[in-house]
Amino acid sequence: MARQPITPTDSELQILSILWDLDPAPGSSHGSSHGLPTGTVRQVHAEITKHRPVGYTTVLKLLQIMLDKGLVLRDESERSHVYRPAVPRAKTQRRLTRDFIDTAFSGSAKSLVIEALGARRPSAEELADIRRLLDEMEGSK
Amino acid sequence: MARQPITPTDSELQILSILWDLDPAPGSSHGSSHGLPTGTVRQVHAEITKHRPVGYTTVLKLLQIMLDKGLVLRDESERSHVYRPAVPRAKTQRRLTRDFIDTAFSGSAKSLVIEALGARRPSAEELADIRRLLDEMEGSK
DNA sequence: TATTGTCAACGAAATGTTTCGTAGTTTGAT
DNA sequence: ATCAAACTACGAAACATTTCGTTGACAATA
Numbered sequence: 001m002a003r004q005p006i007t008p009t010d011s012e013l014q015i016l017s018i019l020w021d022l023d024p025a026p027g028s029s030h031g032s033s034h035g036l037p038t039g040t041v042r043q044v045h046a047e048i049t050k051h052r053p054v055g056y057t058t059v060l061k062l063l064q065i066m067l068d069k070g071l072v073l074r075d076e077s078e079r080s081h082v083y084r085p086a087v088p089r090a091k092t093q094r095r096l097t098r099d100f101i102d103t104a105f106s107g108s109a110k111s112l113v114i115e116a117l118g119a120r121r122p123s124a125e126e127l128a129d130i131r132r133l134l135d136e137m138e139g140s141k
Numbered sequence: 142m143a144r145q146p147i148t149p150t151d152s153e154l155q156i157l158s159i160l161w162d163l164d165p166a167p168g169s170s171h172g173s174s175h176g177l178p179t180g181t182v183r184q185v186h187a188e189i190t191k192h193r194p195v196g197y198t199t200v201l202k203l204l205q206i207m208l209d210k211g212l213v214l215r216d217e218s219e220r221s222h223v224y225r226p227a228v229p230r231a232k233t234q235r236r237l238t239r240d241f242i243d244t245a246f247s248g249s250a251k252s253l254v255i256e257a258l259g260a261r262r263p264s265a266e267e268l269a270d271i272r273r274l275l276d277e278m279e280g281s282k
Numbered sequence: 283t284a285t286t287g288t289c290a291a292c293g294a295a296a297t298g299t300t301t302c303g304t305a306g307t308t309t310g311a312t
Numbered sequence: 313a314t315c316a317a318a319c320t321a322c323g324a325a326a327c328a329t330t331t332c333g334t335t336g337a338c339a340a341t342a
Contacts, residue, residue: 011330057333058330060289096241097256101260110263110270111234115235116238116253120242122254127278129255130254137258150298197318198301202300205320
């Protein structure tokens, strides 16, 4: 089984984010998530227009293209088709982060971490979480 | 003075990385760096073709476009023009990281840090560096 | 049943990015 | 002085992305 190396564009990523947020099974400890249903074009359009003005058919077209690319799946059993992400958020974030580290930081994760801490200051609790993760990583070497 | 919010494309970023590496003054503690000279089209082309095949004039054109966009500056006093980054690496990385956090991680720096640590495992020394930075950040709250 | 609203499909324009061929200039050897 | 090599500039093709108008199907309602 081959992995699809298709990277979403920024617009596509925005839509994926909305779909991931709509996903009814965000919890549960196993990786895949997915409570199946998820969003219609109208729902996605409603969310997206909170941030920037864009036509309904633009969003529709985007989702159709994303279906072609294999970024989303859809259920056509109802008149209003229901779209859902083809890949879980975590997996996509991992791929994007890997690419980003390579293109913007010459492969140095450390540099990115430092930049991230400086760019959008995490709260004290978040810092504590990060520290905890570091402990784990050093512990289980 | 207004800041130019021009974001380099991936190809442009690749070229910028090469120019930053060529910059003769990477050290010194003040932010701006820049020992002025830096690279010719031929140098950039030579570097870039180590990674992927691309024509000389393609690189030339890219650099001309980047000049238009204000991403690079050039010295035309010699026949072979010499290009150098208009913005220091650190500043660009900060901007890109900010954007990336917002588009891929809904604004959560913490999430990105965690992802980065998982995506490209830093070495033990690097982890120590990160831990040191965390100490500083929590110390000077 | 006629009208109005909601939807998917499609085509195509507008825009942005990447690529390279060609032309013309300058430099350095024969 | 001729020729070849090394450059820049420019135009335009090839792609990819984003945007939306129009069409036709279907559904709800008057």
